[in-house]
Amino acid sequence: ETTMTFSHFVPTGHRVHAGAEMWAKSIEEASGGDIKVRIFPAQQLGKAADHYDMIASGQVGAGWFVSGYSPGRFPIIEAGELPFLMTDAATGARVLHEWYAEKAREEMPEIRFCLFATHDPGRIHTRAKVETISDLKGMKIRPASASVGNYLAALGAIPVKLAAPEARQGVERGVVDGVTFPWNTIINFGLAEDLVHHVDLPFYVPMAMYGVNPAFYENLSPENRKVIDDHCTPEWSERITSDWATWEQDGRQELEDIGGHTIVTVAPEDRAPWVEKAQGLYADWAAQVDQRYGDGAAGPMMEDLQARLSQAGAGF
Amino acid sequence: MASRSIFAVLERVADLVAALSLALVALVTAAAIVLRAFGANLPDAIDFSSMLMGVMVFWAAAVAFRHDDNVRVEFLGSVAPPPVRLAIRVFANLVTAAFMVLMAVAGERQFALVLRSREVTPELRFELWPFAAVAWAGLVLTALMAVALALGWFSSRHRRSAPGDAPGRPGHLVGQGTLHGE
Amino acid sequence: MANELLAPVGFAALFALMVLQVPIGIAMAIVGFAGYATVVGFGPAMSVLASAPIRTASDPALALLPLFILMGVAAFRSGISARLFDAGLKTLGHWRGGLALSTIAASAGFAAICGSSAAGAATMTRIALKPMRDSGYDEGVAAATIAVGGTLGILIPPSVALAVFGILTEQDIGRLFVAGLVPGILAVVMHMGVIAIISRVSPESLPQGARFGWRDRLAAYAKIWPIVLIFLLVLGGMYYGYFTPTEAAAMGAIFTLAIGVLRGQLPIREIGGALVETCRTSASIFLILIGAVMFGYFLAVTGAPHMIAGWIGTLDLPPLVILALILFGYLILGCFLDSLAMIVLTVPIIFPIIQHLGFDPIWFGVLVVITIELGLITPPVGLNVFVIKSMETSLPLGAIYRGVLPFVGMEILRLALLTAFPWLVLALPNSMR
Ligand code: NA
Ligand code: NA
Numbered sequence: 020e021t022t023m024t025f026s027h028f029v030p031t032g033h034r035v036h037a038g039a040e041m042w043a044k045s046i047e048e049a050s051g052g053d054i055k056v057r058i059f060p061a062q063q064l065g066k067a068a069d070h071y072d073m074i075a076s077g078q079v080g081a082g083w084f085v086s087g088y089s090p091g092r093f094p095i096i097e098a099g100e101l102p103f104l105m106t107d108a109a110t111g112a113r114v115l116h117e118w119y120a121e122k123a124r125e126e127m128p129e130i131r132f133c134l135f136a137t138h139d140p141g142r143i144h145t146r147a148k149v150e151t152i153s154d155l156k157g158m159k160i161r162p163a164s165a166s167v168g169n170y171l172a173a174l175g176a177i178p179v180k181l182a183a184p185e186a187r188q189g190v191e192r193g194v195v196d197g198v199t200f201p202w203n204t205i206i207n208f209g210l211a212e213d214l215v216h217h218v219d220l221p222f223y224v225p226m227a228m229y230g231v232n233p234a235f236y237e238n239l240s241p242e243n244r245k246v247i248d249d250h251c252t253p254e255w256s257e258r259i260t261s262d263w264a265t266w267e268q269d270g271r272q273e274l275e276d277i278g279g280h281t282i283v284t285v286a287p288e289d290r291a292p293w294v295e296k297a298q299g300l301y302a303d304w305a306a307q308v309d310q311r312y313g314d315g316a317a318g319p320m321m322e323d324l325q326a327r328l329s330q331a332g333a334g335f
Numbered sequence: 336m337a338s339r340s341i342f343a344v345l346e347r348v349a350d351l352v353a354a355l356s357l358a359l360v361a362l363v364t365a366a367a368i369v370l371r372a373f374g375a376n377l378p379d380a381i382d383f384s385s386m387l388m389g390v391m392v393f394w395a396a397a398v399a400f401r402h403d404d405n406v407r408v409e410f411l412g413s414v415a416p417p418p419v420r421l422a423i424r425v426f427a428n429l430v431t432a433a434f435m436v437l438m439a440v441a442g443e444r445q446f447a448l449v450l451r452s453r454e455v456t457p458e459l460r461f462e463l464w465p466f467a468a469v470a471w472a473g474l475v476l477t478a479l480m481a482v483a484l485a486l487g488w489f490s491s492r493h494r495r496s497a498p499g500d501a502p503g504r505p506g507h508l509v510g511q512g513t514l515h516g517e
Numbered sequence: 518m519a520n521e522l523l524a525p526v527g528f529a530a531l532f533a534l535m536v537l538q539v540p541i542g543i544a545m546a547i548v549g550f551a552g553y554a555t556v557v558g559f560g561p562a563m564s565v566l567a568s569a570p571i572r573t574a575s576d577p578a579l580a581l582l583p584l585f586i587l588m589g590v591a592a593f594r595s596g597i598s599a600r601l602f603d604a605g606l607k608t609l610g611h612w613r614g615g616l617a618l619s620t621i622a623a624s625a626g627f628a629a630i631c632g633s634s635a636a637g638a639a640t641m642t643r644i645a646l647k648p649m650r651d652s653g654y655d656e657g658v659a660a661a662t663i664a665v666g667g668t669l670g671i672l673i674p675p676s677v678a679l680a681v682f683g684i685l686t687e688q689d690i691g692r693l694f695v696a697g698l699v700p701g702i703l704a705v706v707m708h709m710g711v712i713a714i715i716s717r718v719s720p721e722s723l724p725q726g727a728r729f730g731w732r733d734r735l736a737a738y739a740k741i742w743p744i745v746l747i748f749l750l751v752l753g754g755m756y757y758g759y760f761t762p763t764e765a766a767a768m769g770a771i772f773t774l775a776i777g778v779l780r781g782q783l784p785i786r787e788i789g790g791a792l793v794e795t796c797r798t799s800a801s802i803f804l805i806l807i808g809a810v811m812f813g814y815f816l817a818v819t820g821a822p823h824m825i826a827g828w829i830g831t832l833d834l835p836p837l838v839i840l841a842l843i844l845f846g847y848l849i850l851g852c853f854l855d856s857l858a859m860i861v862l863t864v865p866i867i868f869p870i871i872q873h874l875g876f877d878p879i880w881f882g883v884l885v886v887i888t889i890e891l892g893l894i895t896p897p898v899g900l901n902v903f904v905i906k907s908m909e910t911s912l913p914l915g916a917i918y919r920g921v922l923p924f925v926g927m928e929i930l931r932l933a934l935l936t937a938f939p940w941l942v943l944a945l946p947n948s949m950r
Contacts, residue, residue, distance in 0.1 A: 024818075063817040065565075066572045072448065076564035078557060091455035091462075157374045165457025177376045182577055185761055188689050192758020192949075311453075353800075354792035357583055364580070364767035368760060381577050389575030391583065395800035398793075405540030406801050406855055408898070427538040434547050441566040448567070470571055 021239065022055045023080035028067040031060045032207075034263040035083060035227075038136055042229070042250060042259060050246045054239075056081075071230065075129035080235040083136060086226045087164045093126050094307045095119070098324060099135075099226045100166045101304060102297040103290075103335045108139050108224050109261035110333035116253040118324050130230035133251035136259040137228075138201045139267035140221030141167070144214040145197030146190075150283050152292055158196045161186050166300065167199050167223050173296045190214060199223065203270025211274060219271075220285040220293060229259075294335070342401065342483060349397040349476060352469070356391035360384045378458035386466040393473030400435070400480035401489065403428075425485075432478070432485035439471075439478035446471040520556055524821030527552045531812070541858045542801075545808030552815035565814055573807045577763070578684045583799040584766035585675045588747070588773045589631030590791045590798070595777035597744055598640040601626040604737040606648075611728035614716035616652055617662045618709055620645040624666025625705045626741065628673035629748040630773065632680070633798075634856075634893050638667030638901040642908045655722035658715060660912055661894075661920030664901040665708055668890040671856070673701035674752055675766070677802070678860060678889065682882045683762075685864045689879075690762040691755035692946040696879050698752070699941055700887065700931070707927045715923065743776040756949055802857065809861030822866045829870050836874040837936075840881075843867055844888050844932070851892020856900070859889055880942045884935060891928050894921045 025043060029035045036058070043056035065073045070084035086093045087100055096119060098104070105111035112135040123132035141163055149155055156175040162168035168178035181189045189195045190213050197214060198205075205211050229251070236247060274280045285293065305317035328334035367380040399405055407427075415423065449467040456463065483489060527548050534544035546566075554562035573579070592598075605619030605626075612618060620641055627637050641663045649659035671678040674694035683690035716723040751769040754760045760768060774791065777783030783791075816822055832839065850859055864885070871881045893901045896918045906912055935941055 057820075059817060064814055065568070066576075069568050069572060072564065072568060076561050078561040078564055089452060089454045090457045091460065092452040159371065169458065172376065177371065177374060179371065179376070180381050181761070188691060188758075189761065192691075194758055194761060350793045350796070353796035354789060357587065357792050357796055357799075360580060361584060361587065361767050361770050364584070364764055365771050368764050368768065384580055385575040385577045388580055388583070389571050391796055392574035392800055392803045393571075395796035396804060398797055399800045399804070402797075404797060404801060406542065406805060406858075407538045407540050408535045408853070408855065409538070409903070423538050427534075427540075430534070430537075430539055430547070431543045434543055434550075437550075438546075438566055438570060441563050442570070444563065445567040445571055467571075470574075474570070 020053055020055065021243065022057055023235065024057050024059060024064070025081045025083075026059045026064045026070060026073060026079040027083040028062040028065075028070065029060065033060075034138075034266050035136065036060055038259045038262050039083065041262065042255070046246055046250050049249065050243050054243055054246060071127075071130065074230040074232050077232050077234055079232065081133065081229060081231045083227060083229055085164075086228065087166065090165055091307075094304075094311050095122050095126050095320065096226050097166065097304055097307070098321060100164060100223060101300055102167070102170045102222045103294045104324075105224060105328050105333045106140065106221050106335055107333040108137055108264045109257050110331050111224060111328060112137055112260035113253040113257035114327045114331050114333060115324075116256040118327055120253075122320075127230065129233075131233055131236055131251070133229035133231050133247075134253075134256040134259060135226070135228045136256070136263070137224050137226065138204075138260070139264035141199045141201045141223050141225075142220060143197060143199055143218040143222075144205050144210065145216045145218075146193075146213055147196065148216045148281060148283070149197075149218050152296070159194070161189055161195045161198045163199045163223065164225055169300055169303075170223070170297055171199070173299060174293075186210075201264075201267035201270070202274065203267045206270050206273055206277075211277060211280070215280050217274065217280065217282045218285065219282050220290065222293070222297075290335075342480075342489065345476060345480075346398055346401050349394045349401075349473070352473065353391045353395040353398070356387040356394070360387050360391070363387075379456040379461065382456045383461075386463070386470075389470045390466065390473060393470050393477060397473060397476040397480045400477055400484050403484055403489075405431075428481075428485035432481040435478040435481035439475045442471045442474040520819045521821050521824050523552055523555060524816055524819045527812070527815060527819070540804065541855055542804030542806070542808035545805070545812040545858070545862070549808065549811030549813070549815040553811070553818060556815070556818045565811060569810050569814070570807045573810050574803055576684075579803075579806070581680055581690070581763040581766040582677060582802060583795055584763065584770045585632045585677065585680070586798050586802075587770040587791065587795040588675070588751075588766065589633060589636055590795050591770060591773040591777055591783065592627070592630045592744065592747075593636065593640055594787055594791050595773070595780075595782040597630070597741070597782075598623060598627050599644050600737070600740045601744070602641070602644050604734075604741050606726070607729040607734045607737040610726040612713075613720065613725050614712045614723035615726040616645065616649045616654065617659065617712045617716075617723055620649070620662050621666050621669075621705060621708045621712065624663075624669050625673060625701070626744060628669040628671075628701070630675075630744055630769070631670055632675040632677040634667045634670040634890065635900055635904045636667075637670040638664055638904045639908065641666055642905045646905075646909060652726065653721075653724050655719075655920070656912060657916030657920035658722055659920075660902075660905050660909070660917040661924060662708075662712065663905055664894045664899070664917065664921060665924045667901040667904070668893050669701060669704060671886055671890050671893075672697045672704060672883070674698060675769070676886065678856060678886045679882060680762070681806070681857060681860055682864060682885065685861065686868050686878055686882070688882060691765075692879055692949060693882050694752065694762070695756055695949060696883050696942050696946040697886070699945055700883055700935055703931060703934070703941065704887075704928075707931055708924060711923050711927050743773075743780070747772050747776070805855070805857055806861060809858065812862065813865055816866070822869075825866060826869050826873070830873060836876065839870070839874060840876060840884075840936070843871075844884060844936075847885060847888040848891060848895075851889055852895050853898050854892070856889040856892060859892075860885070877939060877943060879946055880935075880939045883942045884932065887928070887932055887935070891925065891932075895925060 025039055027035055039058050046054050046056055068088040070082050073079050074082045086096050099115055115135055152174050159177045159179045160171050161181050162171050162178045171178045179195050187208055190210050308317035363380050363384045367377040370377045446467045450464045454463045531544055531548045535541055550562055550566055553565055601623035602619055605622035609615050609618040624637050624641055645663060674697050676697055679693045679697055680690050683693045747769055751765045754765045755762055774788055778785055893899060902917050906914055
């Protein structure tokens with residue numbers, strides 16, 4: 020019997036915790052109780068930004084981490100964070116998994132990449148109404164990540180970085196005029212009272228994933244290794260992400276039910292100006308990957324990814 | 336004594352690095368507020384000020400060891416007879432020095448990790464490793480000061496609290512903030 | 518050995534190292550490291566030792582600590598404490614126990630700009646002890662007044678202790694600061710009440726002083742307006758949401774330095790000295806925080822906190838009784854332990870229980886800080902008393918502790934009041950947006 024410690028950095032009420040519990044239960048059952056999974060939530064074992072290294076060093080057997088917390092370290096997977104890459108996170112997670120699994124061996128050699136566990140594409144939520152890009156000019160928005168911040172700056176907004184616990188205070192006290200989050204998080208973080216305008220344009224997905232410590236994996240019996248392999252598949256990427264994404268999507272309906280909320284939907288034919296503002300980020304990504312992996316490396320990677328996403332019906 | 340003057344110089348350097356880092360943290364934070372009021376963003380403000388804080392803490396810690404200014408529980412020190420008190424203090428300083436050396440060794444791992452990771456700040460994409468290097472240097476200096484303190488290399492003139500001193504000096508007792516340079 | 522049993526062993530080792538005078542932060546780090554290596558392995562423990570110190574030292578949430586400390590140091594170096602004492606004296610000096618009342622008033626004013634308790638006690642020792650002695654005050658009562666006045670520093674905002682509580686529990690630090698205001702003012706009133714009672718009971722120990730006219734008073738007030746301004750800037754800025762607590766701290770520090778320089782109270786070259794002093798103080802605080810983080814990881818992997826929280830959950834006691842037991846535990850611990858170490862060691866274990874019982878986290882934070890503050894003046898390890906004693910070695914410890922006693926009684930009464938009427942703490946923060 021082996022115990023696998025699994026660490027993440029959000030409170031137990033968060034959907035990430037539910038996803039980890041679902042995954043852990045399935046592993047325990049599939050191994051006939053041979054692998055016990057002990058989940059440590061809420062940074063009990065380490066800071067959010069250290070989770071990749073915690074998995075790599077064997078502080079934990081497995082864990083959930085966000086690659087975007089270490090810009091520049093995993094240049095290829097930064098593609099997944101680019102605005103307007105995918106419309107559907109669950110399908111997108113499966114496609115990304117198929118695309119990235121091989122590349123992860125090179126880009127994340129210290130861990131065993133396991134699966135993507137991310138959320139429904141995030142939207143812009145504001146205090147004042149936003150119908151066009153020009154409405155965003157000068158608005159102070161708390162971005163979900165650095166790359167979202169760069170995109171907001173390209174739109175003419177002012178990205179104001181606030182730590183997660185400061186986000187709510189920042190909104191309540193008017194330090195920021197809006198945030199980027201998926202739907203239900205707005206309600207869950209208590210932001211729905213202030214942020215009553217929403218731009219329904221699915222534009223970003225953070226790159227959050229599970230990793231497994233290699234030594235932990237090697238020390239397992241062949242049968243148990245297979246159990247882990249079976250739980251680190253594109254299908255599991257889709258399943259875990261779908262659970263979170265569905266929960267987030269329910270938030271849209273809930274906001275409409277609460278009343279007093281205005282949701283401005285950007286129709287597919289009106290998306291061009293929004294998408295155009297992200298082109299610089301795509302170029303920056305390509306330049307970065309080319310610099311690390313040789314000229315001309317980025318182009319085919321991106322084409323391949325976009326083709327796979329379109330084929331699966333999750334492309335933009 | 337030559338070694339004494341070397342430590343005096345190192346102390347001044349440590350004070351300077353720490354004080355400059357702290358001044359920059361205050362200025363960067365204030366500049367971010369002012370710019371925000373004018374509708375502009377100071378790129379990577381939080382990232383830079385966080386890294387400067389790390390530099391400040393590790394270099395200032397070196398000075399804390401130089402002056403034996405760490406927060407201790409003085410209970411036994413106030414009741415034990417002087418020879419026992421001295422023995423306890425020597426023991427404590429040796430244990431502390433050994434651990435600080437281990438921490439400095441571990442610090443090299445952290446620096447190597449940042450160097451290898453090629454991590455950058457999110458907006459300006461400024462490389463992080465120089466900050467990690469400066470912070471680690473502060474940690475090495477801190478370990479050096481801890482060793483020097485444990486081996487009794489500092490003359491008591493430079494210590495605010497020699498082993499035999501009366502207990503209850505603000506220097507060791509103050510958890511909420513010491514008043515230095517009084 | 519079961520991992521859960523390693524937790525009490527770790528605590529025992531920690532207390533042994535602390536009694537043997539290993540610095541508190543280092544002691545926590547050593548036991549945390551050794552315990553983690555026992556449970557998880559030496560390699561992973563080295564990784565924790567590599568990352569935890571720098572992650573803690575560069576945690577953006579902690580940036581407000583050195584900035585608030587800088588604000589207090591700058592105010593202190595600008596001589597604000599003497600001017601506060603003078604203003605208090607001109608207003609209250611002619612009452613019975615006037616000098617003691619002035620000491621409390623000046624301590625409260627200094628607390629409004631300085632987040633530390635010992636700093637307040639040290640500065641008032643230098644300023645108020647001699648006048649009180651010269652006027653024939655009872656030494657014990659005089660020193661006790663200073664020690665008690667110092668405790669205001671960690672309740673009246675800004676407060677290092679409340680900020681650390683907020684960071685550990687992910688509570689809004691601005692809200693915590695605002696919540697400390699009314700209990701702080703209540704403390705001032707009650708301490709003054711104690712002085713009034715003592716001066717009635719034994720008039721010879723607290724003689725009366727001269728009365729000053731309004732002209733003198735206004736002249737004294739004119740010298741303390743900057744502190745009022747900065748306090749309003751910092752607290753108002755957070756209350757109305759102009760800045761985050763970190764930004765408020767930066768603004769407070771810069772304005773305090775600037776006003777000191779512009780009014781000629783702080784020579785420009787002194788800025789360097791203020792920065793150096795702040796860095797040294799911050800380093801000793803951060804060493805404690807780093808040690809606590811490492812000890813916390815060790816405790817987490819033993820599974821003990823989880824077990825304790827579960828056990829308390831099964832206790833069949835009314836929530837208020839559990840709360841009272843917890844506060845009583847803090848009171849006892851406070852007799853021996855450093856207050857910051859106490860917060861960082863215990864709050865992560867206790868806080869989930871408090872949340873589970875349904876108590877307001879802000880209210881609990883204020884209660885904990887008041888209880889810990891009490892520990893600063895109680896024997897055998899009363900930090901503020903030691904600070905005064907170290908500066909005036911001729912003062913007998915016993916006399917100071919005797920002088921402190923009536924104030925301790927009043928503090929317990931205040932704690933009971935705030936426990937019985939949570940709105941005293943919560944009305945102000947709940948009115949914030
Ligand atoms: Na204060
Ligand atoms: Na005490």
